[in-house]
Amino acid sequence: MKAVFLTLMLLFVVTGAHTQVPTMDFDQLKPRLSTEDDSLYVVNFWATWCVPCVKELPEFEKINEVYSDRKVKVLLVSLDNPRHMDSRVMPFIQEHNLQSEVILLDDPQSNRWIPMVDESWSGAIPATIIFNKNSRSFYEKVFTYEELENIVEAKLR
Amino acid sequence: MKRIVMFLAFTLVAIAMISAQGYSVGDKAVDFRLKNVDGNYVSMSDYPDAKGFVVVFTCNHCPYAVAYEDRLIELDKTYRPKGFPVIAINPNDPAAEPRDSYELMQVRAREKGFTFPYLFDEGQKVYPVYGATRTPHIFLLNREGNDLVVAYIGAIDDNYRDASAVEERYLANAIEALLEGRKPDPDFTRAIGCTIKVAN
Numbered sequence: 120m121k122a123v124f125l126t127l128m129l130l131f132v133v134t135g136a137h138t139q140v141p142t143m144d145f146d147q148l149k150p151r152l153s154t155e156d157d158s159l160y161v162v163n164f165w166a167t168w169c170v171p172c173v174k175e176l177p178e179f180e181k182i183n184e185v186y187s188d189r190k191v192k193v194l195l196v197s198l199d200n201p202r203h204m205d206s207r208v209m210p211f212i213q214e215h216n217l218q219s220e221v222i223l224l225d226d227p228q229s230n231r232w233i234p235m236v237d238e239s240w241s242g243a244i245p246a247t248i249i250f251n252k253n254s255r256s257f258y259e260k261v262f263t264y265e266e267l268e269n270i271v272e273a274k275l276r
Numbered sequence: 277m278k279r280i281v282m283f284l285a286f287t288l289v290a291i292a293m294i295s296a297q298g299y300s301v302g303d304k305a306v307d308f309r310l311k312n313v314d315g316n317y318v319s320m321s322d323y324p325d326a327k328g329f330v331v332v333f334t335c336n337h338c339p340y341a342v343a344y345e346d347r348l349i350e351l352d353k354t355y356r357p358k359g360f361p362v363i364a365i366n367p368n369d370p371a372a373e374p375r376d377s378y379e380l381m382q383v384r385a386r387e388k389g390f391t392f393p394y395l396f397d398e399g400q401k402v403y404p405v406y407g408a409t410r411t412p413h414i415f416l417l418n419r420e421g422n423d424l425v426v427a428y429i430g431a432i433d434d435n436y437r438d439a440s441a442v443e444e445r446y447l448a449n450a451i452e453a454l455l456e457g458r459k460p461d462p463d464f465t466r467a468i469g470c471t472i473k474v475a476n
Contacts, residue, residue, distance in 0.1 A: 168339050170373070171471055198468055200339070200437060227435040230446075233466040242431075243410035243471040259409075261471075 140208060142201050142223045145232035151194060151222070152236065154252050158190040159274050161267070164224075164236075164246045166198045167211045171261045172245040176215065178264040182271060183219040191271060193219040198244060201225045249274060298407010301463045305331070305417050305424045308402045310365060310395035311378070313385040318363065318393045320417075320424060327359030328418040328427070328454060330447065333397075333408040335366045336384045337375035338470035341411045343436045345388050348412075351432070351448065352392045360416075360451050362392035367403035367411070372473035403472055410469030414447055418454050427454055430465030 154160055163179050165172035176195070183193035199208050201223060212221060226232055233242050237257035240246055247258045249270055256270065299305060309319045320329055332348060334341040352362035370377035378396045385394045397403055406415055416428035428450035433442040450460030 166339075169470060170473075227437050227441070229436075229467045230431060230434055230465040233468070240466070241409040241413075242466045242468045244468060245471075 140197070140204065140212065140221045140223050142204065142225045144226040145224065145228070145235065148196065148222060148224055148226075149235070152248065153250065153255075156252065158192050159186075159249070159251045159271065160192050160194065161271070162194045162196060162248045162250075164196045164198060164244050166244060167203070167207050168199070169244050175245060175261050175263075176217070178262055178267050180217065180219055181264055182267050185268075186271060186275075189275060191275070195219050195221045197221060197223045199223060298404070298409075299415065299426045299429065301426050301429060303426045305415065305426055306405060307424070308365075308395075310397060310402065312393045312395050313378075313382045313390075318395055320363070323361060325359070326361055326419065328416065328451075329424065330355065330360055330362040330451070331406070331415040331417060332362060332364050332412055332432075333367045333403055333406070333410075333415075333472070334364050334412040335368050335373070335376045335470070336380050337368075337373055338411045340436050340467070340469050344412050344432050345390075347432055347439055349388070349391050351451075354448075355451050356391070358451075358455060360454070364390070364392055364394045365397050365402060366394065367397045367400060367408055368473040369400055369475045371475035376473065400472075400474065408472060410467075410471060412467075412469055416447065416450050416454075416460070428460045428463050430462075431467035434465075436467065 152162060161179065161182060165176065167173065179193050179195065182191065195217065197208055204223060208223060229242060233240050236246070237248065239257060240259055243259055245261055247262065249256050249258070251274055254274060307320045309317050312318045320326070323329070330351060334344070334348070348362055348364065356362070366376055366381055368376035381394055381396060408415070412432065414428070414430055414432060415426055417424040418427040428447065430446060432447045434444045434446065435442045446462065446465045450463070453460045
């Protein structure tokens with residue numbers, strides 16, 4: 120029994136955390152967009168069809184990897200159509216071997232939730248919020264690694 | 277006198293700064309002259325009888341823009357006869373997004389049977405003046421005397437994915453409001469869209 124459990128655990132680790140991507144609406148996602156703990160969160164809104172988003176994803180992945188021991192967590196919120204979960208989102212995650220946590224936001228009522236992410240967000244993606252319990256910044260732009268690194272370093276200080 | 281000049285200079289700078297950020301509801305919109313997919317150039321002044329315009333920044337490649345193509349055709353069919361024709365403008369630089377080239381715009385317009393002009397913002401001169409940030413992005417203009425005044429900015433409706441699940445038809449409601457002499461409410465909405473593609 121224990122062997123079976125261990126095998127399952129091992130399988131889970133080997134295949135990565137992305138055997139499944141949770142789908143949620145904005146009310147379910149909202150608690151993930153602020154924090155009371157000591158971590159710094161980098162939340163990126165993207166989609167597999169969004170060319171500039173895909174282009175900057177490696178920078179977020181790198182932040183996730185480089186700062187993993189410094190309480191920095193990257194969350195990638197996909198705005199793909201939930202119908203494309205199996206045909207596009209999962210294959211994309213596997214192909215690019217994404218290690219950061221991925222959630223698919225399934226909430227077409229964007230006029231309601233866009234300003235709840237940030238009042239200044241026009242709705243264009245990519246968009247990113249970087250926050251800890253003390254400060255919060257919103258960016259409607261494509262990042263270079265250096266830009267991301269500078270913001271993360273500044274907020275860790 | 278000097279003070280007045282200073283004040284005017286300051287005001288002009290302030291206006292320039294505001295316009296650099298694009299239009300808000302209540303601003304006067306400028307006309308444009310852009311090439312349509314049929315090769316002819318189109319301006320809003322070509323429509324002397326229009327009560328206003330649905331100016332939509334849209335493109336070929338963006339799934340959100342594509343999702344709204346059929347709804348734009350329906351809106352044009354419904355509201356062009358009532359004085360509010362749709363004018364679509366592709367703001368993307370094909371050097372940054374080859375799928376939004378003028379030639380592929382012609383292909384897409386033909387495939388979908390667009391009932392409205394589909395114009396190419398050559399040199400990307402128009403979208404920054406309006407302040408479009410994404411596709412699709414709507415600017416509803418209302419004729420007030422000799423001016424075209426921005427009456428509504430934002431989304432077409434509240435569900436890009438499924439036209440049959442739409443609860444609020446923001447744009448249609450805004451046009452109906454103008455036709456009845458009311459101000460649109462809401463006059464500003466947001467939606468997810470694709471960034472406007474600019475070559476580096």
